[in-house]
Amino acid sequence: MGKTLAEKVWDEHVVRSTPGEPDLLYIDLHLIHEVTSPQAFDGLRLAGRTVRRPDLTIATEDHNVPTLDWDKPIADPVSKTQVDTLRRNCEEFGVRLHPLGDVEQGIVHVVGPQLGLTQPGMTIVCGDSHTSTHGAFGAIAFGIGTSEVEHVLATQTLMQAKPKTMAVTIEGSLPPGVTAKDMVLTLIAHTGTGGGQGYIVEYRGQAVEELSMEARMTVCNMSIEWGAKAGLIAPDQTTFDYIEGRPEAPKGADWDAAVAHWKTLVTDPDAHFDKEIVLDASTMTPFVTWGTNPGQGVPLGGAVPDPSQYDDDSDRIAAEKACEYMGLEPGTPMRDIKVDTVFIGSCTNGRIEDLRAAAAIIKGRQVDKDTRLLVVPGSVRVRLQAEEEGLDVIFKEAGAEWRGAGCSMCLGMNPDTLSPGERSASTSNRNFEGRQGKGGRTHLVSVPVAAATAIRGTLSSPADLD
Amino acid sequence: MDKFTTHTGVGVPLRRSNVDTDQIIPAVYLKRVTRTGFEDGLFAAWRNDPGFVLNNEAYAGGSVLVAGPDFGTGSSREHAVWALQNYGFKAVISPRFADIFRGNSGKAGLLAAQVDEKVVQRLWDLLEEHPGTTVTVDLESRTVRAGEGADAIEDSFDIDDYTRWRLLEGLDDIGITLGHADEIASYESTRPSWKPATIHAI
Numbered sequence: 001m002g003k004t005l006a007e008k009v010w011d012e013h014v015v016r017s018t019p020g021e022p023d024l025l026y027i028d029l030h031l032i033h034e035v036t037s038p039q040a041f042d043g044l045r046l047a048g049r050t051v052r053r054p055d056l057t058i059a060t061e062d063h064n065v066p067t068l069d070w071d072k073p074i075a076d077p078v079s080k081t082q083v084d085t086l087r088r089n090c091e092e093f094g095v096r097l098h099p100l101g102d103v104e105q106g107i108v109h110v111v112g113p114q115l116g117l118t119q120p121g122m123t124i125v126c127g128d129s130h131t132s133t134h135g136a137f138g139a140i141a142f143g144i145g146t147s148e149v150e151h152v153l154a155t156q157t158l159m160q161a162k163p164k165t166m167a168v169t170i171e172g173s174l175p176p177g178v179t180a181k182d183m184v185l186t187l188i189a190h191t192g193t194g195g196g197q198g199y200i201v202e203y204r205g206q207a208v209e210e211l212s213m214e215a216r217m218t219v220c221n222m223s224i225e226w227g228a229k230a231g232l233i234a235p236d237q238t239t240f241d242y243i244e245g246r247p248e249a250p251k252g253a254d255w256d257a258a259v260a261h262w263k264t265l266v267t268d269p270d271a272h273f274d275k276e277i278v279l280d281a282s283t284m285t286p287f288v289t290w291g292t293n294p295g296q297g298v299p300l301g302g303a304v305p306d307p308s309q310y311d312d313d314s315d316r317i318a319a320e321k322a323c324e325y326m327g328l329e330p331g332t333p334m335r336d337i338k339v340d341t342v343f344i345g346s347c348t349n350g351r352i353e354d355l356r357a358a359a360a361i362i363k364g365r366q367v368d369k370d371t372r373l374l375v376v377p378g379s380v381r382v383r384l385q386a387e388e389e390g391l392d393v394i395f396k397e398a399g400a401e402w403r404g405a406g407c408s409m410c411l412g413m414n415p416d417t418l419s420p421g422e423r424s425a426s427t428s429n430r431n432f433e434g435r436q437g438k439g440g441r442t443h444l445v446s447v448p449v450a451a452a453t454a455i456r457g458t459l460s461s462p463a464d465l466d
Numbered sequence: 467m468d469k470f471t472t473h474t475g476v477g478v479p480l481r482r483s484n485v486d487t488d489q490i491i492p493a494v495y496l497k498r499v500t501r502t503g504f505e506d507g508l509f510a511a512w513r514n515d516p517g518f519v520l521n522n523e524a525y526a527g528g529s530v531l532v533a534g535p536d537f538g539t540g541s542s543r544e545h546a547v548w549a550l551q552n553y554g555f556k557a558v559i560s561p562r563f564a565d566i567f568r569g570n571s572g573k574a575g576l577l578a579a580q581v582d583e584k585v586v587q588r589l590w591d592l593l594e595e596h597p598g599t600t601v602t603v604d605l606e607s608r609t610v611r612a613g614e615g616a617d618a619i620e621d622s623f624d625i626d627d628y629t630r631w632r633l634l635e636g637l638d639d640i641g642i643t644l645g646h647a648d649e650i651a652s653y654e655s656t657r658p659s660w661k662p663a664t665i666h667a668i
Contacts, residue, residue: 015653016646021628026653028661036543038499049640054651055665064497078497086500117662129542129566143566145544147573147639155643157650161626186593193484194536194562227539229565254660262657293484293539314483314534321482322528411541413493430540432488434511 001266004165005234006200009140009265013123015157029137030124030152031108032059032095035413036087036127040150041089051093053156058117059090060098062107063128063413066199067376067403070100070108078413090232093153096371106379106405107251109347114381116246120235120262125152130429132223135232136216137239138265140200142230146457163229164274166199167267170207172282177462179357180215181349181446182224183207185287187279191296196228199275202267203233207281208433211243214353217360222429223350225294234266250404286461288334289431291322296431298334300461306330324431326441327421333461337443341372341424342454344447345403346410349427350378352385354447359391361451361462362398368457373400375415376408400454412437470605473556475529477612479593483534487541487567491549495496504549522627524597525527530559531558532589532601538567538578547574557603559623561586564600572629573639579603579623581610588619605633 016024027062029052033109037059044050049059064079074080083100090097098104106112109130112118120138121319125131127149134141144158152158170183188195203219211219216233223231240259243249286300296319298305307330323330328337344350344358355377367373377383383385383405386392392402409416410428412435420425420439427450431442443459452460512518519525525597531550538546547570550558556578558659571578592613597601601612602623603623608630611620643650 007615024643024649026650026657029664035496039501039544041497042501043640049642055663057665063493082497082499094665117664119662122661126543127542129540131542143542145542145547145566145570145573147570149542151640151643154640155644155647155650156654159628159639159643166486193539194564197562197565205628224540224566227536227564248662248664250660250662257658258660293486318483407469411488411493413496430486430488432540435488438492438494438511 002271004267004271004273005138005202005265005434006165009121009123010162014122020156023163024157025123025160026058026157027125027152029112029117029124030057030186031124031126031131032057033062033108033128034082035063036146037149038082038085039146040153041093043150044153044359051095051153054094056156058096059086059109060105060111061086061100063407065302065406066414067406067408067416070404079147103380104287106381107350107407109221110351110378110382110409113137114379116243116249119243119258120239121265122462125158129224130221131229132228133217133218133221133225133347136213137229138232138235139263140230140232143224147382164198165407166196166201166213166275166277167273167276168201168203169276170203170208170281171205171278172208172280174250174281174284177448178284178286179446179448180211180218181266182284182287183281184219185289185294185297185444186284188222188226188295189287190279191226191277193225193293193295196226197222199228201228201231203231208233209236212353213238214351217351218348222294225429233289235262239460286446286449288449289324290328290334291319292325292431292433294429294431294444296322300334300335300459304330304332304334337459338423338457339371339443339453339459340422341374341418342427342450343374343376343409343424343426344450345376345378345408346428347378348429349447350376350382352382354427355382355386355391355448358451359394361448362400362455363394365398365455368455371454371457373454374403374409375400376403377405379405409436411435414439418448425450425459467636467638470575470577470633472601472602472604472606472664473529473577474600475556476525477530477589478525478528479531480519480531480589484536484539485533486539487543487546490546491543496543496545501548503550504545506656508549508553509614519530520632521552522597525624527554529554529556530603531555532586533558533560535561535583535630537563539564542566544570547571547576551576559586559589559603563573575633577603578607579610579625579635581621581623583623583653585610585619591618592619605630612647641668
């Protein structure tokens with residue numbers, strides 16, 4: 001019997017396999033940031049261990065860094081200590097670091113692909129759950145905790161039980177104005193937050209093949225939001241075109257050898273998936289969340305659901321608590337919900353295509369007078385590219401705040417946070433209680449919905465602007 | 467890591483599903499560079515509510531958390547496990563754990579015991595009716611026990627064989643893996659030369 005894409009990549013990385021034990025899996029690339037690494041480096045020091053492969057390791061500063069005054073010392077002393085600790089650790093252990101102020105600094109999941117370090121068929125890990133982003137290239141990529149970060153630093157391997165495989169086939173084509181974000185939010189509302197648990201998921205089908213590389217990253221990025229171990233997409237010409245010519249991409253004969261191998265990284269026709277889900281892209285519409293987990297979403301044209309209509313007790317209680325936290329009455333049309341802050345950015349939607357899409361909608365319009373629009377590029381390279389194209393001017397003329405690169409309001413670890421009760425439309429990935437600041441209320445949206453919402457001040461799509 | 471064989475402690479009923487890592491410990495508490503001191507951030511938002519279970523004196527010193535399904539969803543932050551441990555929890559019981567959280571628990575020595583949803587319902591009822599009741603999680607026999615007489619609960623819990631063995635033995639994963647250093651080196655010698663590197667020889 002043939003193999004799935006995930007099985008092929010997995011099997012190529014097994015260092016050691018013994019019945020009754022997890023596989024020992026080789027890791028091709030280890031991404032590091034300031035929040036989940038200090039205790040791992042401490043562990044190495046305590047045990048007198050070194051980093052086995054600094055040449056397969058790269059670090060940047062993203063979670064905790066300010067997006068204003070990034071050329072000045074970090075004002076918050078606790079944040080500064082954490083960032084300084086990363087700098088000391090990278091120096092001591094010989095790890096390549098792109099610190100705040102460096103042209104390659106940015107969100108770790110934007111930086112890897114942009115440098116050409118993310119390539120098909122790799123195993124990629126990082127102490128961050130959105131590492132699944134890199135699966136867009138046909139890599140097995142997943143988030144790990146700090147103990148595992150230490151394990152990879154010391155051994156360049158991880159002990160992992162082989163997950164089951166699932167196919168998510170999205171047939172047809174997305175209608176105009178409907179994006180990869182709407183696709184994945186629709187999927188998560190369908191499966192629930194635990195639906196992918198224990199699986200590596202392969203996204204496939206016409207609608208997935210038609211996505212750009214950046215849109216594929218948006219889909220894979222949110223694999224963890226429905227519990228999947230990882231999500232990946234078979235590499236194709238779109239993938240190869242994106243990688244070719246990037247700083248760390250293979251060159252010359254190496255390029256040819258790499259592409260020849262990458263072309264084998266597809267699921268065999270007779271391969272078996274443990275589970276399959278099929279969705280139709282042509283029926284999808286702009287999709288937004290109303291609740292406090294990414295599965296609590298409805299079409300933008302819909303309304304806040306009535307918890308009393310839920311059959312399952314635990315779903316009903318969760319929906320009641322979500323409505324209460326979000327300050328929403330059941331039955332309220334989503335388009336009537338007024339938003340205080342719009343956040344465009346994050347590893348989900350902070351790449352250049354996202355900023356171009358937002359600017360195209362915002363150009364020549366003004367941000368609603370009661371609404372704040374924060375635009376945060378995913379990396380310094382994205383910021384510079386946007387500035388070269390004049391996108392920053394479009395945002396600023398519309399009354400938006402144009403910021404430096406980082407995770408920013410996605411998780412509210414730096415000064416960019418919501419106040420209690422403040423409501424956001426956010427292109428990020430999590431709407432958990434307090435995620436963007438204590439008491440903050442988050443609606444997850446696509447980039448076009450975010451841009452239109454900033455103009456109208458209520459949840460909107462670009463079609464509502466004319 | 468300390469060996470984990472069996473633990474008996476006051477059970478704390480957390481009657482919620484989908485307890486995500488931002489609820490277990492919000493991001494603003496993740497700035498420490500140590501593995502200790504995270505107890506203040508544990509369930510930080512909910513602890514402002516005087517009615518929250520951890521603010522109830524009857525559950526003081528609780529060490530076995532009983533939660534609804536999909537516990538630990540979201541972020542990869544191991545700080546969520548450390549915060550529970552720093553506070554005093556030795557075990558969490560839930561019908562379903564998020565993958566990364568369960569993995570982190572196994573590495574850090576917190577027992578994540580997966581039980582049937584009905585068992586959680588019965589434990590919640592028992593612990594709410596008789597606050598201060600202890601719960602035993604026996605890793606040797608993979609059994610959870612609580613209560614006495616007619617109310618007594620005894621059921622099995624799931625944990626994968628390998629994690630159970632490591633917890634019982636208190637083993638350090640890295641030490642085990644470094645025992646296979648030859649196999650790692652041998653694998654490395656077969657990696658294609660076009661695979662990317664972050665540092666290049668000059």
